[in-house]
Amino acid sequence: MSHTFDYDIAFSRNIGWVTEAEQQIIKSKRIAIAGMGGVGGDHVLTLARLGITKFNLSDFDEFGCENTNRQVGATVDTYGQKKLDTMIAMAKAINPEIEFKTFPEGINEANTEEFLKNADCYVDSLDFFALEARKRVFRLCAEKNIPATTAAPIGMGTAYLNFLPGGMTFEEYFRLEGYSENEQYLRFFLGLTPAALQQAYLVDPSKLDLANKKGPSTTIACKLAAGVTGANVAKILLNRGDVIAIPYGLHFDAYTNQFKKTWRPGGNNNLLQKLAYKLAKRKMNI
Template sequence: MTNNFSYAQAFSRTIGWVTENELDILCNKKIAIAGLGGVGGSHLITLTRLGIGKFNISDMDRFELANFNRQAGASMSHIGQAKTVVMAQLALDINPELEINLFSDGVSLDNLEEFLTDVDLYVDGLDFFAMTIRRAVFAACAKKGIPAITAAPLGMGCALLNFLPGKMTFEDYFQLEGYPEDEQLLRFLLGLSPAMLQMPYLVDASRVDLNNHKGPSTPIACELCAGLAGSHALKILLNRGNIPSAPHGIHFDAYRNKLVHTWRPGGNNNLLQRLGLKIAKHQLSKKLTPPLNP
């Protein structure tokens, strides 16, 4: 055994599902990930093991005990440490040749231009409730022609949407402009998950608290998100395979053994979505809100 690193050897077991030339392509691609919590950290590790060679990563938080049930870098030895630093170390321990830029104050309007410079793909790892900066990042991606993926961990499943250059934009799909924060959150949830596969097994609705930005979560959902987002990242970066783009989406729920391909022309302006929003508001009034997994 040797401690000398070799990219070709480290990722050779991927060959067969991708060609040697495609692995070289992945090595030279750059992905931006905003948020390194529940899904973001898993995205980084999965994409690093896929052979991606360059990253911009951002997060302003530090690891704490409440992260242990789902976050890739959360452990006793990492409590109190910056998520960007910990996750960069974990990724570099897999591939010491990574080019990885840290944005340890988080992504903001002030550094968004730098965060997306020379980026081939954006993968959303922001907290569910971070609507203002999420909208800004997706708007910038659309303007720059950068494909963007959001994979939402819901219950024990994943709801995935791709926003591709020249196709329907994040704002066109979710229709958030002009609404107060609580309704933006509902519109985001219903847009991500028109099928709401996670609802039947929510056993304690009181654990969902939109006002205080809290909701239940599972590691199952986060790992499924990393797998689904990783497979679509591969297809987008290699320009191969079927890549559904909003208003088309995918929702897989491992608990219910269900896979649904969603299609909402007009996004949240769709008649079915408008009906779903009315029902969700009624549920909120009864404190029976749907499950979130930030």
């Protein structure tokens, strides 16, 4: 058994599911990931174990005790430490040859173009409430023909959407402009989860606190999101297999044992989405 790092040996167990030539393609690609918290940390480690060796990463935050239930980098030893530094150290422990371009100030108007430079795919891991940054990143991805993916950790499942070059854009799907901040949060959530599989077991809806920008979450959802993202990123990078893109989406819920392929032509302008928005807005007094 080898005790020194060798790329070909380290990722040899991938071979069979991908070819040796495809593994070398994966090795050459660069992934941009914004946010190193709940799903972001799991995305980095999953893609590092897939064999990705180039990352553009951003995060300005530190780990705290409140992150323990779901964020892979949050331990008693990392409380108070920068999430970005922690996740880089964990990824380098998997593959010391990984190269990182880092954005420790997070994503802003001045650095988003640089953040996406040379990226072969963007993986969205921004905080749910970071809508302005999210809109800016997805808009630039569309302009630069960069595939963009988001796998939302919802309850004990994940809802997955792909935005591919030449297809429907983030804004065309979610239609957020012209709405108040809380209305945009609601529209974003409903667009992520049109199947709403998680509703059956949400025991305390009051824990979704828009005013303080907090909501319930589980590590189960983060792990599922990372797995689904890793599979789809591989398919995108290798141009292999059917990649579901909006207005289609996927939602798998491990708690309810349900899987749905969703279709919302027109995005949040779809009649079903309009009805869901009207009912949810009334229920939440927005």
